[in-house]
Amino acid sequence: MLKVDGLNIAAGELPLVSDVSFTVAGGERVGLIGESGSGKSLTASAVFGLLSDDVSAAGSVRLEGVDENLVGASENLLSSLRGSRLAMVFQEPMTALNPSMRIVDQVAEARLIHRTVGDRAAAHRDALRLLEQVRLRDVAELGRAYPHQLSGGQRQRVLLAIALANDPDVLICDEPTTALDVTVQAQLLDLIVKGAKERTAALLFITHDLAVVATVCERVLVMYGGRIVESGPVAEVLTAPEHRYTKGLLDASDLETVDEGGRLHAIAGAVPAAGKFPSGCVFRNRCPRADEQCEVSPPWFGEPAHGHACWHPVGGDA
Amino acid sequence: MIKLESVSRVYRRSRTSAFGPRAEVHALRDVSFEIEQGRRFGIVGESGSGKSTLVRLIAGLDQPTAGTVTFDGQRVNGRSERQLSFLRRDLQVVFQDPMGSLDPRMRVRDIIAEPLVAQRIPGQEGRVAELLEAVGLTADAGRRFPHQFSGGQRQRISLARALAPKPRVLVADEPVSALDVSVRAQILNLLADLVDQFALTLVFVSHDLSVVRHVCDTVAVLRAGELVEIGDVERVYRSPEHPYTRQLVQAIPTLRGALSGVTAEDLIRP
Numbered sequence: 346m347l348k349v350d351g352l353n354i355a356a357g358e359l360p361l362v363s364d365v366s367f368t369v370a371g372g373e374r375v376g377l378i379g380e381s382g383s384g385k386s387l388t389a390s391a392v393f394g395l396l397s398d399d400v401s402a403a404g405s406v407r408l409e410g411v412d413e414n415l416v417g418a419s420e421n422l423l424s425s426l427r428g429s430r431l432a433m434v435f436q437e438p439m440t441a442l443n444p445s446m447r448i449v450d451q452v453a454e455a456r457l458i459h460r461t462v463g464d465r466a467a468a469h470r471d472a473l474r475l476l477e478q479v480r481l482r483d484v485a486e487l488g489r490a491y492p493h494q495l496s497g498g499q500r501q502r503v504l505l506a507i508a509l510a511n512d513p514d515v516l517i518c519d520e521p522t523t524a525l526d527v528t529v530q531a532q533l534l535d536l537i538v539k540g541a542k543e544r545t546a547a548l549l550f551i552t553h554d555l556a557v558v559a560t561v562c563e564r565v566l567v568m569y570g571g572r573i574v575e576s577g578p579v580a581e582v583l584t585a586p587e588h589r590y591t592k593g594l595l596d597a598s599d600l601e602t603v604d605e606g607g608r609l610h611a612i613a614g615a616v617p618a619a620g621k622f623p624s625g626c627v628f629r630n631r632c633p634r635a636d637e638q639c640e641v642s643p644p645w646f647g648e649p650a651h652g653h654a655c656w657h658p659v660g661g662d663a
Numbered sequence: 664m665i666k667l668e669s670v671s672r673v674y675r676r677s678r679t680s681a682f683g684p685r686a687e688v689h690a691l692r693d694v695s696f697e698i699e700q701g702r703r704f705g706i707v708g709e710s711g712s713g714k715s716t717l718v719r720l721i722a723g724l725d726q727p728t729a730g731t732v733t734f735d736g737q738r739v740n741g742r743s744e745r746q747l748s749f750l751r752r753d754l755q756v757v758f759q760d761p762m763g764s765l766d767p768r769m770r771v772r773d774i775i776a777e778p779l780v781a782q783r784i785p786g787q788e789g790r791v792a793e794l795l796e797a798v799g800l801t802a803d804a805g806r807r808f809p810h811q812f813s814g815g816q817r818q819r820i821s822l823a824r825a826l827a828p829k830p831r832v833l834v835a836d837e838p839v840s841a842l843d844v845s846v847r848a849q850i851l852n853l854l855a856d857l858v859d860q861f862a863l864t865l866v867f868v869s870h871d872l873s874v875v876r877h878v879c880d881t882v883a884v885l886r887a888g889e890l891v892e893i894g895d896v897e898r899v900y901r902s903p904e905h906p907y908t909r910q911l912v913q914a915i916p917t918l919r920g921a922l923s924g925v926t927a928e929d930l931i932r933p
Contacts, residue, residue, distance in 0.1 A: 538926070556915075608852045
């Protein structure tokens with residue numbers, strides 16, 4: 346359904362995302378994990394055609410049934426796809442919703458603007474139905490509210506209702522639950538999985554939380570320093586990681602395993618600022634196994650959909 | 664060390680109608696517990712649970728509507744700022760967003776020395792160098808400004824500042840919630856090192872029970888201003904007694920759970 350090939354994003358001379366390739370099939374749920382500064386949100390913006398003017402993109406983003414490459418496509422084409430075939434749920438619902446428009450009208454607008462329905466009354470009925478689908482209560486009354494009158498979890502449900510309004514083929518969720526309470530997060534994750542499943546949409550789920558990705562997705566892409574460093578089925582990548590960064594991330598987030606001193610297994614150092622990543626392997630300045638070989642960029646080892654870019658993979662230790 | 668007896672805090676909303684009564688918000692209702700010296704005490708709750716109100720009351724930054732807060736046998740509430748100097752020295756707080764609590768116009772060395780200046784404690788220069796080292800920052804970090812640091816390093820700066828007056832109690836309000844996973848591990852380790860090294864009593868506030876389980880030995884669970892459960896953290900996590908705590912534990916996605924087949928639907932299954 347969605348095929349990204351050799352995507353490069355740069356701000357002038359500064360590379361931000363390098364040679365990112367992946368596919369998401371209809372009905373498949375793929376996680377994109379990485380820490381801040383890894384390029385995961387930029388990748389999503391490129392797919393959605395929402396990159397700001399000061400960065401440039403090259404490579405290809407293809408949507409099934411659309412002949413044109415979405416990278417560099419006209420705004421006309423992109424805006425006809427956004428909200429209909431491509432939908433996105435952002436992290437910060439307050440900035441994604443219109444503060445001066447009633448909730449129900451914002452959902453109805455999504456139906457009207459793409460001419461999915463012909464008249465306002467039908468759009469309004471659909472909007473109420475969509476709000477019910479994301480399990481909001483008393484939608485007739487709640488629909489008349491403005492975004493600021495809702496809780497964070499409710500706003501995020503409204504965004505999901507808007508995203509699902511035109512039964513998209515591709516649903517992108519960018520850290521949709523990061524700011525939410527755990528019980529609210531659990532409800533929203535369930536709604537996202539169900540919403541995508543019912544529409545056999547291709548789901549690209551972006552998060553820094555490994556446990557969330559493991560709960561929601563079947564496949565995972567691990568990003569660091571603007572590159573995909575490892576990819577594969579969740580059950581394999583998160584139990585037997587190959588790339589040293591994936592291993593480090595897993596160890597650091599495991600709160601149940603500590604060393605002799607009772608301390609967590611942290612990754613040394615911090616994520617460098619954009620453009621400050623080392624040449625060769627982007628992780629080598631923080632990697633316990635780095636040597637001279639790592640000064641050369643590692644190639645991709647394995648299958649396109651299941652492999653890694655590490656000279657000294659964890660599995661090679663055996 | 665810290666004792667709360669039947670503490671309630673009621674906020675009054677601003678008037679929405681000229682004649683109707685002002686709406687009241689019960690941020691805390693009749694909360695009582697004691698934090699013993701040397702404990703690593705966790706406070707867990709979701710938004711609106713009253714955990715931030717609780718922090719402000721413990722730190723003497725707000726007054727309860729009813730009940731008493733005592734610190735080391737001395738009453739905290741109802742005292743003037745001048746009478747609270749013992750608390751200002753012995754109890755320090757670090758907040759979630761280090762950028763919001765570090766003055767952007769001050770150099771790091773002045774930020775760290777500020778509690779010493781405020782309490783007229785001499786020997787500031789040597790103490791700042793000591794603190795920078797204790798939190799894992801280089802000596803030249805003192806000359807720089809907060810915006811020149813990453814989120815994790817800024818949290819190190821606020822820890823150094825908190826430890827400057829040699830407090831006995833450190834209150835950490837969501838100190839790792841805004842941090843990336845790899846940095847979170849570093850800061851949690853640093854926090855554990857500092858608590859050991861300086862024999863601190865730790866009050867750790869978080870919405871994340873799994874982090875509290877790693878850091879603390881005791882936990883209090885708050886919901887809508889009420890204390891619903893308190894006890895040994897391992898006991899509460901493994902066999903929660905209150906239905907709300909059970910719901911909270913169940914809703915936390917875990918890697919182990921997910922890999923053994925727990926789905927998003929299972930997290931909310933009643």
